Amino acid sequence: MKNRIRLIVPIITQGLRTEAHAAALGDDDTEISFVTIDNGPETIEGEFDEVFAKPDTVAKIIQAEQDGVDAVIIDCMGDPGLAAAREAVAIPVLGPCQTAMHVASMLGHRFSVVTVLCRLHPLLDNLASIYGVSGKMTSVRSVDIPVIELDKDPERLCRALAEQSIRAIEDDGADVIILGCTGMDGLADAIENELMKARLSGVPVIDPINAAISLAKALLRSKLSHSKRAFGYPRRKKIKGFNLPTYGNEE
Amino acid sequence: MKNRIRLIVPIITQGLRTEAHAAALGDDDTEISFVTIDNGPETIEGEFDEVFAKPDTVAKIIQAEQDGVDAVIIDCMGDPGLAAAREAVAIPVLGPCQTAMHVASMLGHRFSVVTVLCRLHPLLDNLASIYGVSGKMTSVRSVDIPVIELDKDPERLCRALAEQSIRAIEDDGADVIILGCTGMDGLADAIENELMKARLSGVPVIDPINAAISLAKALLRSKLSHSKRAFGYPRRKKIKGFNLPTYGNEE
Amino acid sequence: MKNRIRLIVPIITQGLRTEAHAAALGDDDTEISFVTIDNGPETIEGEFDEVFAKPDTVAKIIQAEQDGVDAVIIDCMGDPGLAAAREAVAIPVLGPCQTAMHVASMLGHRFSVVTVLCRLHPLLDNLASIYGVSGKMTSVRSVDIPVIELDKDPERLCRALAEQSIRAIEDDGADVIILGCTGMDGLADAIENELMKARLSGVPVIDPINAAISLAKALLRSKLSHSKRAFGYPRRKKIKGFNLPTYGNEE
Amino acid sequence: MKNRIRLIVPIITQGLRTEAHAAALGDDDTEISFVTIDNGPETIEGEFDEVFAKPDTVAKIIQAEQDGVDAVIIDCMGDPGLAAAREAVAIPVLGPCQTAMHVASMLGHRFSVVTVLCRLHPLLDNLASIYGVSGKMTSVRSVDIPVIELDKDPERLCRALAEQSIRAIEDDGADVIILGCTGMDGLADAIENELMKARLSGVPVIDPINAAISLAKALLRSKLSHSKRAFGYPRRKKIKGFNLPTYGNEE
């Protein structure tokens, strides 16, 4: 039977993920679905945006578990709602940032994240701290292109990513690069090519959504999920103003 | 002119803060007001609850700035929405957890936080990491009493807090204690007395709300607020499903 | 086409891995083979033993790449020869210790490793440092049973593992357990059951070989391997006393 | 009743603090006095100078407590004698360096200290370690002007401070600046203006003496002082060659 993995797109903008796209991310034994949240921000570019993205993201993850989905991935590099969703459900919930940072830590000596805007540096720094891999992250860099413009000029994006990746390698000592926005997915090969042209071959470029899907499959194969001792079910209580599916509760 | 400081109570339960209470927290040149959020959870006991507390907390903080309030304090030890609110406004926004952890770091060699439930240990651990004071925190301990029951049996609460504080001092090497829930406010003196009875005098017990109010005054006196370079204004964008006051935006 | 993954057993003792065993570790699209080294120690219980295990382990990994194997796993929790083998080949080389530590870091807040002998604690501590996850590891514990006796009394082993896991959870604050010797494989479910009996449910118990196989598949699926910038090909030079397959060399 | 706070100037040079200056630092409910030590160095520019500044600084702090002063601030960024004075008295003793570093940690993501001479970098680095905020300090920079010349050419000082602050922000990633010598007090606004001209607005510039006074008031308001468990009273013993006021002693 196929693994059923669902991407939760934590912004209200339609069209960033399409059926075709989701299908392309799947494989013979993995079915990828996706849902976009109904309430929340257009894009996520900081802590403020995340606050409004999280409630419906968590709700959609509870719904995913009730729909019988096997694992869930939050489709954003800030991993908005990751800990909260893990409290609410038992199926694996993956954040592309957490996954990519740990995969990068396993593949090299020092990694850099190349993201969209410099205003995200503290946020990514803090995530590295919480995920326990600060010592492996040598820098966060950015291309200075807002999320909403990522699609507009793919060549400019690619060039900027390559440029920052080269500086991460040469100036910061990185030997693994993480694409720092899930909207950059599909570009890893192109960046690796650019690096090779700059005589910097052998540097893995990690596409976080792709990595998260592969890791979700790995967890399912090993029958592993997050620790419910670390992420215990919330006590059920009144929550006003939000339409939540009934969520698991141990009490 | 008086400093106007507003407490944002990030839960919908009424009556935990009262006018009388707020008045008691103020002083000759400080006026303390409070607002309770309209949408969100009854109590906060984990990451899940926080997700639903944050949106209206942030909205109420934007409103506070527009009301001409001088500084804002989020009335919960998880500091829900702290970073997001700082992005949205320029007036000082304080979290009692961050404030208490830094004050404790200044007053002693190692501090412990004694909170309500052990399910909060990872959350407080992560905050210490992000706030940069992990090396000063020797332990998080808990009394195993849910937030909603804190008021029911003050003696039991006090006894349990003293017991865990004594263990924090003797077993974990703490020399400063932080009360780990803003619902424990007003108990610092009683715990210090209990510690003295156990021949453990001279250990400051920090009441985080009280500390946050004093620190808010300190920042106002020094005309300091959070760095807008670290917490840049969010780009204004469509945010569906939330009623937000117009918020500052540099674009 | 099936993924071809090879376990390298870095000790000369036969029979710890069998064809049946390897088959059981595989799945529909994964073929697991294994080789045992020809020269080296009977078991590995420290840095001394590892020194004699590494040369043939590395040689067998070079051979595996030349045989067209897709990925290699070193079948020992000390990950002997991991960095050296990665220098020599381009296919993914996984260590069960590194893999389990990063997977544990992703699944919980703090993990413990329960291994065979206390003499291995410094070695595992050092690996956690190098792998960058010291902050996530709360303790190393041991059952005080030599590797060669692991098979003799499975019930005693299981009891001892459960006992140490319980202490790791209750005394050290662990919420994920890693079985600290690949000779303990297949016991994860049994330990989880014991934990449940002790009312400590929801704590993942990670079987490192199983996790490494799943992660190898994940890397292959994402076309990722270790960074050749971090693990550059060795310059070819005379190496006396060892029979090495020709190994890749960029010079 | 007014808070009585006393600055202890730990050098023998007269005129750096004046009555007018102290008055300007006070406010409606705070009276600032100051004393200059009788024995010690002309200026403090390293560990050597500090050794001769500390004895009388500590003596003057004991005297301050006996004079009924409410809190004491050591008027030097090296915080000379801070721990020793805290052992000797119960009233709050504040160091501008410790205070500024913790306030900066609360206001931003990463701070830099801009001090007088590069020979002070190790000293400030070590203080950040002991105060537990190394992870928040991104750099120490210096203007290469000796303490005694700070007053001679204010414009040159201001220009140099602005220049180093800009480099701290742009090259080191700082988002909060600490003026690294209490002799630089009063310049924070000017530096913020310079930063704004360089299009680096929103970066708080912390004047450590001002911050320490505000924090002393905060501690007094919250009835908090340093932990006497961390800084226990010294056993009374013979101390030859120094004229000390009788100091508190628990024996």
Next chain:
Amino acid sequence: MKNRIRLIVPIITQGLRTEAHAAALGDDDTEISFVTIDNGPETIEGEFDEVFAKPDTVAKIIQAEQDGVDAVIIDCMGDPGLAAAREAVAIPVLGPCQTAMHVASMLGHRFSVVTVLCRLHPLLDNLASIYGVSGKMTSVRSVDIPVIELDKDPERLCRALAEQSIRAIEDDGADVIILGCTGMDGLADAIENELMKARLSGVPVIDPINAAISLAKALLRSKLSHSKRAFGYPRRKKIKGFNLPTYGNEE
């Protein structure tokens, strides 16, 4: 020619070091002299005492260099005046605490310091931070005997040291023990014997004064001294109230 090493006893109590004692510490090619300071405290048991011990300690070290001594050791585990003295002179100045901590770090995996009084724990913790070996120190323990009583009942001292060392090994995971007061010198063998009786053989017990003398010889042999870039000569300036030999000055 013999190495001339001088111990600086940073307390005014006579008789703790004797000519016979110093001779016993020397060897065929090492002449050990000692001086006791003229002004300062009777014993050192905290930061307060240190403040009054440092000035004459530093003066005596400047004098030692002018007397043609080859290297100097500060005879106290708090290393009082170490950094300041290194600024003032070019000959090697060693602290027994720094030396013992680094030697312990080289000999084992984790060390503990067993000192006189628990009030010294923060001081030793802070030294470990500054010396850069916090990660190797697993605990500080104390025997609760004041310095002045160390000589009174050697058997009680020895028993208490053994007891705390055993707990350090068994409970804290130490595998090297540092005697935490230079007044405990000569006891290392006795403690090792006690450990052997408790079946804890093979644990080095470091006598810090002995280790510092051996290391001073090592530095002299390798013609190494502290970095004058890290510990630059102080600018010569007026220092009132202290009789200082002329000290080196680069200006």
Next chain:
Amino acid sequence: MKNRIRLIVPIITQGLRTEAHAAALGDDDTEISFVTIDNGPETIEGEFDEVFAKPDTVAKIIQAEQDGVDAVIIDCMGDPGLAAAREAVAIPVLGPCQTAMHVASMLGHRFSVVTVLCRLHPLLDNLASIYGVSGKMTSVRSVDIPVIELDKDPERLCRALAEQSIRAIEDDGADVIILGCTGMDGLADAIENELMKARLSGVPVIDPINAAISLAKALLRSKLSHSKRAFGYPRRKKIKGFNLPTYGNEE
């Protein structure tokens, strides 16, 4: 009686150490011998080479102990086989890297290692982590000259070392330099001279082999060796393919 110290040259290349050279390293009361391994690589330039150097290195160290040698030094900056050899013998086994890093930590505030090739940076980084001094190491730099060419053009080597040392001091804040390959021995004075010409005087340049010999003497003088609790004797077991002297075994 003379100290007998033996260098173990962990590569098969003859002539890098000569009798004359060894004699020059000794002194009146120290006899330096050396052995070159029989099996292993020509040079060591990474983890791969080390794997093949370690077995005979460890064997030669066991032999040294049986020959009555007093202490052993592994003549390579990667310290290959250090932990394993310490398990096998009781006499002090020193690694030049570990020794130099700790000596450097004692002499300055921050040190840099200047090594042969950039491919060694991760290896040296990892050693600093394991040795517990990462916080003291500010950078690893390299001259980009393979080991085998070090002797060919001493002037070029010296110039390149000086250049990288200058950058380590000026750009990375180093105040102590470690020569990062034992093949660079004898060059410390020349580099110090070059630094002086660049007006960077007072920066110790550590020659690791020289430092290791001096420290071996220090340990012998203090009758200290590595902890056998940290480096316990290996259980004797079958090790196929290696000719090992009988090694100590506690069983």
